[in-house]
Amino acid sequence: MIQKEEITVIIPAYNEEPAIRSVIERVHACGYPNVLVVNDGSKDNTRTEALDAGATVISHPINRGAGAAAQTGIMYARKYGISHIIQIDADGQHYPEDIAKMAEQMKAIGSDIVIGSRWIERSEGVPTSRVAYNRLSNIFTNFFCKAKYTDSQSGMRLLNRKAIEKIDLHIDGFGYCSEMLVHAEEMHLKVSEVPIRVAYTDYSMSKGQDLQMGINTALNILWKIFFHPPNR
């Protein structure tokens, strides 16, 4: 069994002052003492709020995007020899209680990456626009993957040491979600999915991806696939 102390919860955050404190407190309340906030050049008090809530904070001096922040978290874990990291969103849509379920699955079937899927068991109140956007993203991502993922855009991902060592993300924006899956398959990492719950609020809805970002994401993935061949 993976101990809670072995898992570092990584939260990429950009202008998340209203939500970051409660997200960190919920994670701590679930028994995970190690929380790293990657403050992606926020212009508000995200950094102070996160520090006050007891998280470790590293800050990008300027905003570089969700993918860049995720990769910084991975580099941090690599540098300090952290055995497991789980990434969750800073807007409070994920339930830290689901981490245990993901860790169990990682141990049970020997996955290197466990994706928290919002669509295996669909939560109530998920907006139709989000469902449609995610379905399109899944079709696009699965076209370039061997496996068929139900939630290619999930921000909740558990990585073990092998994945931490091997994953290198080049896409700075939201396209990193798909890029990680494509890259994981190139690196022969075992990826699995576990159903998770999500809570969509007005706040989290204002933070997610929209159609324009989706088109950008698709172009970035194509760019990555054609111009960044894997270092096998």
Add this chain to the structure above:
Amino acid sequence: MSVAIFQIIVPVIALFIIGGLIRRFYRSRASLEETIIGTLFWIAVIIFAIFPDYISNWIARLFGIKSNINAIIFFCIGLIFFFQYKLFFMIKKQQSDLTRLVRQLALNEDMQDVEHQKEEKE
């Protein structure tokens, strides 16, 4: 053979630009590659300005296009696409370099914080 005004003005401007490129190279403000590519481009512009009909007809024959004017338009559009493509690559690379730099700064700052905390404890 009559000489049009542009056949004088364009080569003169191009020669000034070539002179500027060479001066930049000698002041170490441009690389040899940039200077050579820039010089070749402006020499091509001079040749085209002096022999517009001959060059445009040659391009039309080369691409199998009947009208030399159409050939020049297609050729220029192709050139613009090429430069656009080059710029896109350059920007992508700079964005990627910038992200790596920002990440390194963040990680270094964290390391300094850790060392500072250690010193404070001691």
